[in-house]
Amino acid sequence: IVQTAKLGRSYRDGSNTIEALCDVDLTVRSGEFVSLAGPSGSGKSTLLNCIGGLDQPSSGSVSVGGVNLGDLNSSDLADLRLSRIGFVFQAFNLIPVLSALENVEFIMQLQGIHAEERHTRAEAMLEALGIGELATRRPGELSGGQQQRVAVARAIVSRPLLLLADEPSANLDSAATADLLNLLQQINTEQGMTIITATHDPAVMAFSRRRIQLKDGKIVSDTQAGDQ
Amino acid sequence: IVQTAKLGRSYRDGSNTIEALCDVDLTVRSGEFVSLAGPSGSGKSTLLNCIGGLDQPSSGSVSVGGVNLGDLNSSDLADLRLSRIGFVFQAFNLIPVLSALENVEFIMQLQGIHAEERHTRAEAMLEALGIGELATRRPGELSGGQQQRVAVARAIVSRPLLLLADEPSANLDSAATADLLNLLQQINTEQGMTIITATHDPAVMAFSRRRIQLKDGKIVSDTQAGDQ
Ligand SMILES: Nc1ncnc2c1ncn2[C@@H]1O[C@H](COP(=O)(O)OP(=O)(O)OP(=O)(O)O)[C@@H](O)[C@H]1O
Numbered sequence: 339i340v341q342t343a344k345l346g347r348s349y350r351d352g353s354n355t356i357e358a359l360c361d362v363d364l365t366v367r368s369g370e371f372v373s374l375a376g377p378s379g380s381g382k383s384t385l386l387n388c389i390g391g392l393d394q395p396s397s398g399s400v401s402v403g404g405v406n407l408g409d410l411n412s413s414d415l416a417d418l419r420l421s422r423i424g425f426v427f428q429a430f431n432l433i434p435v436l437s438a439l440e441n442v443e444f445i446m447q448l449q450g451i452h453a454e455e456r457h458t459r460a461e462a463m464l465e466a467l468g469i470g471e472l473a474t475r476r477p478g479e480l481s482g483g484q485q486q487r488v489a490v491a492r493a494i495v496s497r498p499l500l501l502l503a504d505e506p507s508a509n510l511d512s513a514a515t516a517d518l519l520n521l522l523q524q525i526n527t528e529q530g531m532t533i534i535t536a537t538h539d540p541a542v543m544a545f546s547r548r549r550i551q552l553k554d555g556k557i558v559s560d561t562q563a564g565d566q
Numbered sequence: 567i568v569q570t571a572k573l574g575r576s577y578r579d580g581s582n583t584i585e586a587l588c589d590v591d592l593t594v595r596s597g598e599f600v601s602l603a604g605p606s607g608s609g610k611s612t613l614l615n616c617i618g619g620l621d622q623p624s625s626g627s628v629s630v631g632g633v634n635l636g637d638l639n640s641s642d643l644a645d646l647r648l649s650r651i652g653f654v655f656q657a658f659n660l661i662p663v664l665s666a667l668e669n670v671e672f673i674m675q676l677q678g679i680h681a682e683e684r685h686t687r688a689e690a691m692l693e694a695l696g697i698g699e700l701a702t703r704r705p706g707e708l709s710g711g712q713q714q715r716v717a718v719a720r721a722i723v724s725r726p727l728l729l730l731a732d733e734p735s736a737n738l739d740s741a742a743t744a745d746l747l748n749l750l751q752q753i754n755t756e757q758g759m760t761i762i763t764a765t766h767d768p769a770v771m772a773f774s775r776r777r778i779q780l781k782d783g784k785i786v787s788d789t790q791a792g793d794q
Pocket residue numbers: 478479480481482483484509511577578579584585586604605606607608609610611612613656764
């Protein structure tokens with residue numbers, strides 16, 4: 339469960355102040371599957387980064403699982419991210435010197451999971467995303483959409499309570515997108531993983547059950563599937 | 567005009583050979599606007615990289631403007647790219663320490679164009695892509711879709727004969743995509759710039775007048791708009 343209160347994030351650009359987020363009040367309940375939609379530059383990535391503790395708000399607060407992120411020191415924040423949050427970055431952020439499999443195992447290693455279990459789970463996750471045969475390749479030896487799927491695998495294999503996925507289908511064709519969404523739906527249903535995804539992709543929006551529209555750093559609408 | 571003959575590109579992956587491209591015969595005439603479509607991993611980026619001289623084929627040949635790229639030494643190849651080809655990379659590849667404006671001016675500087683003209687043209691191009699006010703920001707201070715548009719601006723501002731655009735709309739919402747396509751259409755019509763774009767985006771495919779479908783490194787169909 340995620341809760342933000344009057345969340346703001348601004349930047350100084352010379353003498354200007356850019357309000358990337360302004361006065362965002364958001365509550366996401368456990369098990370929800372939510373899309374953040376909105377034009378380029380509207381604040382989707384910034385909001386995900388604040389929710390995931392990767393960025394500090396300029397004003398207001400964020401709580402994840404009842405814990406106010408602003409109360410945590412950086413080491414406790416890192417622990418919380420490690421144990422509870424999976425993040426798919428808009429630019430993937432894979433480790434270039436590790437193989438696809440090692441990239442996916444990496445977080446489980448930090449979580450103290452044994453080598454054999456890590457290996458089994460990582461392989462299964464790559465398989466589920468249609469890239470099982472690419473386990474030994476390094477990111478530079480993969481296509482854009484293959485790298486994207488390694489980034490997704492890495493984020494979900496650690497079974498986080500909360501998945502934050504920034505444009506997870508941007509480099510995927512419709513077939514790979516459908517497979518990805520089916521997998522996310524399955525984990526959402528079976529494990530109760532809460533999913534918040536920033537996206538431009540109508541296919542992703544259609545799968546989520548709630549759509550939050552951003553414009554110029556503000557929430558302008560918040561609709562449930564089935565509503566108008 | 568682009569011509570490939572029996573173009574092949576393979577990689578060694580341990581004891582396996584991966585055929586990223588196989589036996590590709592392609593002719594694109596001056597002024598055409600072509601989409602390369604196909605699933606993730608089907609060879610779109612590899613084909614663009616071979617056409618643009620960024621990657622060397624394993625077999626077969628590529629000619630651009632009548633010049634066989636395989637005949638050129640690396641310095642002449644670099645000159646040809648600089649003077650004739652614009653490239654939008656799937657991962658943008660912006661220079662992190664330069665501003666958006668400087669990134670766009672960069673190629674014109676290598677082409678020996680004077681500072682004042684560079685500045686004017688770069689500003690106008692950012693403006694045309696809806697990011698004029700972001701001129702002084704560095705890539706790390708921009709959203710994904712804003713970085714994408716800087717990458718497009720950089721590729722087209724040097725008025726290349728041939729634009730190779732790898733997934734130019736992947737991180738753009740529909741409004742920004744429509745603006746981008748209108749701009750590309752305009753340059754295609756007014757300047758006769760040939761455009762070859764790799765894409766998953768139906769909006770981009772709809773704008774191009776010819777669609778080449780790739781699957782497992784091979785061309786499986788080649789249709790003109792207006793055909794079935
Ligand atoms: N260095 C490499 N070593 C081995 N295989 C490679 C290497 N680089 C690319 N490949 C493989 O070549 C194939 C074609 O890759 P390419 O990047 O051209 O695909 P693509 O059509 O652009 O895919 P996407 O839509 O995901 O961007 C892929 O299967 C990819 O894994």
